[in-house]
Amino acid sequence: MLELIQRAAVHLLISxxxxxxxxxxxxxxxxxxxxxxxxxxxxxxxxxxxxxxPSLAMLSILLVFFGxxxxxxxxxxxFYSLLPIVRNTYxxxxxxxxxxxxxxxxxxxxxxxxxxQVELPNAIPVIVSGLRIxxxxxxxxxxxxxxxxxxxxGRYVYRxxxxxxxxxxxxxxxxxxxxxxxxxLLLNRLEQKLLHR
Amino acid sequence: xxxxxxxxxxxxxxxxxxxxxxxxxxxxxxVLIGPSGCGKTxxxxxxxxxxxxSKGSIFVDGQNITKVSPxxxxxQIGYVIQQIGLFPNMTxxxxxxxxxxxxxxxxxxxxxxxxELLEMVGMDPKEYLGRYPSELSGGQQQRIGVxxxxxxxxxxxxxxxxxxxxxxITRESLQDEVKKLQTSLGITVVFVTHDIDEAVKLADRIxxxxxxxxxxxxxxxxxxxxxxxxxxxxFIGKKRMKANYDVxxxxxxxxxxxxxxxxxxxxxxSINLMRKRNVDSxxxxxxxxxxxxxxxxxxxxxxxxxxxxxxxxEVEMKSVPTISxxxxxxxxxxxxxxxxxxxxxxxxxxxxxKGLVSKTSLVKALAGVVWRDDEDDE
Ligand SMILES: Nc1ncnc2c1ncn2[C@@H]1O[C@H](COP(=O)(O)OP(=O)(O)O)[C@@H](O)[C@H]1O
Ligand SMILES: [Mg+2]
Numbered sequence: 001m002l003e004l005i006q007r008a009a010v011h012l013l014i015s016x017x018x019x020x021x022x023x024x025x026x027x028x029x030x031x032x033x034x035x036x037x038x039x040x041x042x043x044x045x046x047x048x049x050x051x052x053x054p055s056l057a058m059l060s061i062l063l064v065f066f067g068x069x070x071x072x073x074x075x076x077x078x079f080y081s082l083l084p085i086v087r088n089t090y091x092x093x094x095x096x097x098x099x100x101x102x103x104x105x106x107x108x109x110x111x112x113x114x115x116x117q118v119e120l121p122n123a124i125p126v127i128v129s130g131l132r133i134x135x136x137x138x139x140x141x142x143x144x145x146x147x148x149x150x151x152x153x154g155r156y157v158y159r160x161x162x163x164x165x166x167x168x169x170x171x172x173x174x175x176x177x178x179x180x181x182x183x184x185l186l187l188n189r190l191e192q193k194l195l196h197r
Numbered sequence: 198x199x200x201x202x203x204x205x206x207x208x209x210x211x212x213x214x215x216x217x218x219x220x221x222x223x224x225x226x227x228v229l230i231g232p233s234g235c236g237k238t239x240x241x242x243x244x245x246x247x248x249x250x251s252k253g254s255i256f257v258d259g260q261n262i263t264k265v266s267p268x269x270x271x272x273q274i275g276y277v278i279q280q281i282g283l284f285p286n287m288t289x290x291x292x293x294x295x296x297x298x299x300x301x302x303x304x305x306x307x308x309x310x311x312x313e314l315l316e317m318v319g320m321d322p323k324e325y326l327g328r329y330p331s332e333l334s335g336g337q338q339q340r341i342g343v344x345x346x347x348x349x350x351x352x353x354x355x356x357x358x359x360x361x362x363x364x365x366i367t368r369e370s371l372q373d374e375v376k377k378l379q380t381s382l383g384i385t386v387v388f389v390t391h392d393i394d395e396a397v398k399l400a401d402r403i404x405x406x407x408x409x410x411x412x413x414x415x416x417x418x419x420x421x422x423x424x425x426x427x428x429x430x431x432f433i434g435k436k437r438m439k440a441n442y443d444v445x446x447x448x449x450x451x452x453x454x455x456x457x458x459x460x461x462x463x464x465x466x467s468i469n470l471m472r473k474r475n476v477d478s479x480x481x482x483x484x485x486x487x488x489x490x491x492x493x494x495x496x497x498x499x500x501x502x503x504x505x506x507x508x509x510x511e512v513e514m515k516s517v518p519t520i521s522x523x524x525x526x527x528x529x530x531x532x533x534x535x536x537x538x539x540x541x542x543x544x545x546x547x548x549x550x551k552g553l554v555s556k557t558s559l560v561k562a563l564a565g566v567v568w569r570d571d572e573d574d575e
Contacts, residue, residue: 103282106247106355107296107345108272117295121286196285196329 004156008175011152014070014145015138018077023131026082030089030127031115040090047083055080055141059148068149077141081134088130092123125194132187136180143176198223198353198385199244204253206239206409213239214409217253221387221402223352226379228396229389231406231432237389240406241355244387245274257353272296275346275354279361281338283330289315289341290326296349314344318374336367343375347382354379356388360395372398393433397421405429447529448522451543451552457482460489460510467509468497480542481514486549488542490514519544522551529554 029047033040053061058076066072096119104114120127146154153172160169199221206214214236221227229237242248243255246267255262262270283292290311297307312322318340330338339359346354356375360368376399379386390396396403397417404414413425424430457480458467467479471494478493492512500512519542520529529541533556540555 097280097282099278099280099282100284102247102278102280103276103284106245106271106276106278108268108270108299109295110268113299118284118286122284124286194286196331 004171004175007151007153007155007172008179010070011139011142011154011176012179014073014142014150014152015077015135018074018141019081019131019134019138021074022078022081022085022134023127025078026085026130027089027120027127029082030086031093031120033086033090034093034119044083044087044090047086050079051083053079055144056147059141059145063148070145070150072148073142073145073150073152076145077134077138080137080141084130084133085127088126089123092126093119095126096122125191128187128191128194132184132191135183135187139176139180139183143172198258199387200256201240201243202254202256204240204243204250204255206236206243206248207251212409214243214250217409217411219404219411219414221385223385224383225401226376226386226388226399227402227404228400229387229404229406230391230393230396231412233391235406236409237391237406238357239409241357241387241389244353244355245271245276247271272299272349273351273353275351277339277342277346277354277356277359279358281330281335281342281362283338283341283345285330287329288326289328289330289333292330292341293345293348295345300349302349310348311344314347317378318344334367336363336371339363339371340374343371343378347378350382351384353385353387356386358389358391361390361392368395375399405432445526446522447520447524447526447543447554448551450526450529450558451522451554452558453552455480455542455550455553457550458492458509459484460508462509464506464509464512467492478515478539479509480517480550480553481509482550485547488517488519488544488548488550491517491542517542519548519550520554521546526554530559533559 029043033043055076058079059072062072062075066075100118100122101114104118109117142150142152143154143157146152146158153176156168156172157176158172160166160172199219201217201219204214204217204219205212217240229240231237239248243250244257244262246262257270257274284295287295290308293311293314294302294307297310302310311326315322315325320337320340325333325337325341330341333341342359346356359375360371363371372395375386378384388399397420400417402414403417403420405412405420407428413420413429415423415425420429421433424433456470456474456476456478458470459482471477471479478491480491481489483489489510492509492514496512496515500506506512517540518532518536518538520532522543522545529543532538533541533554540553542550543552543554545551
């Protein structure tokens with residue numbers, strides 16, 4: 001039981017690491033794209049291509065750079081998470097009513113103040129929605145990252161399959177499903193709460 | 198307070214404002230008005246540097262605004278827009294406190310000011326401080342929009358069609374509130390609208406624009422009384438001109454449909470006519486259309502049944518004061534009111550009856566115009 005909790009924790013930790021890294025970098029990229037719209041097409045195009053790479057292929061490629069272990073999983077999650085976060089940050093900011101920006105500017109906010117007090121706070125519900133998708137995808141990637149020496153609940157699933165041990169398989173699979181379900185539920189709630197309407 | 202000095206603005210070669218020079222007086226309510234696309238918004242936004250002029254300079258409070266950073270300038274000038282633009286992620290309190298926070302006011306001072314502002318427009322702070330804009334009606338939201346602009350008590354406020362999206366009743370009450378605030382706080386307001394009624398109601402000065410130029414710059418009374426040209430006349434509309442009784446002539450406000458009769462008309466016929474037209478008196482004219490007198494219901498009642506009367510001319514008539522159709526409307530109203538008359542008959546130069554002026558005409562003439570306390574200024 002202790003081992004199960006430990007593995008679940010590792011599973012969550014690897015997922016969060018990748019997603020948090022992608023959020024930090026993805027939001028920055030998204031914001032830059034709103035400032036330099038010319039870059040938006042090409043950059044989002046590249047990020048989209050990343051997402052089309054099958055996960056086993058992605059893990060194998062990254063294995064070359066990061067070796068066996070959790071780091072490869074974290075990086076794979078990072079690349080997969082970029083698209084929803086970059087895209088949602090970008091569209092979330094662009095979709096804001098122009099009147100908000102005009103009001104902010106007209107009242108004497110600097111462009112950084114507009115970014116942090118108006119644009120990002122109001123785009124956050126959309127960004128959180130990207131985060132939710134990323135995190136749920138991440139649970140799956142961690143699961144198969146066991147093939148490149150990753151930890152987490154995937155170990156149970158993998159061993160369960162190898163040994164045709166259904167109990168073992170479900171020991172891993174059920175907590176993963178539960179995590180995905182709870183993540184969806186909680187982040188959905190958060191999104192609604194952030195909307196204020 | 199605000200001076201435009203030969204300001205020109207072009208957008209990619211297309212001139213929108215051409216060589217505009219203008220003085221907006223301190224402490225007054227100045228309204229920029231004109232048809233859509235005439236450059237009102239552009240002019241307004243050049244004052245807080247949301248748009249930079251292509252040529253010329255603008256001074257606020259004697260200072261060339263290019264010498265102040267746009268951000269500092271804007272924090273000293275209130276700004277209200279039609280789309281309201283309250284921040285949905287902030288509570289009402291946070292929205293009102295945006296500029297105080299930018300100016301780093303201490304929390305105590307901010308909070309006190311916010312409460313004071315809400316009370317000023319009769320909104321209970323306890324009820325509204327913690328709410329989000331989406332929980333408020335459009336009218337309430339714009340009320341907050343106005344308060345937000347007033348938060349640091351700027352001496353100058355710019356408003357771009359702030360009430361254009363509101364329903365008429367809400368608009369009226371917000372207009373009243375803003376006018377009251379402007380007078381009591383003694384602030385300078387530059388207000389953009391395309392609604393002449395709104396302009397006349399609020400303005401100390403109206404600046405009527407067309408294609409980026411000023412057509413007329415005058416107090417509303419003058420604009421109505423002495424339109425500079427046909428364009429102005431058309432813009433303010435015929436109806437609106439009649440509304441200003443101070444300058445109107447009796448002929449313009451009189452009711453031309455007077456119920457008349459002649460001496461030789463039958464008694465019964467006349468009574469029938471009164472009933473049909475729903476009037477309590479008949480104006481008796483001679484063959485040339487000149488006034489003989491007025492027969493009222495009382496006159497008729499006095500004789501009814503007592504003697505046989507064939508013609509209306511046999512009934513005793515009342516004399517009624519008359520006024521020339523080219524007299525000032527004000528004179529007619531003054532006579533009506535001071536002498537407590539039900540109506541005055543309007544006659545032309547040959548004493549022919551052309552219409553009448555009653556209290557109803559007075560009310561109608563007033564209906565379009567909102568009385569202004571400062572009408573003596575002119
Ligand atoms: N940013 C802009 N770029 C190009 N043309 C503009 C821009 N802003 C306004 N215009 C043009 O300038 C003219 C005046 O616009 P505006 O000042 O908004 O008019 P108003 O507020 O009186 O309706 C219009 O013809 C409009 O199309
Ligand atoms: Mg406009």
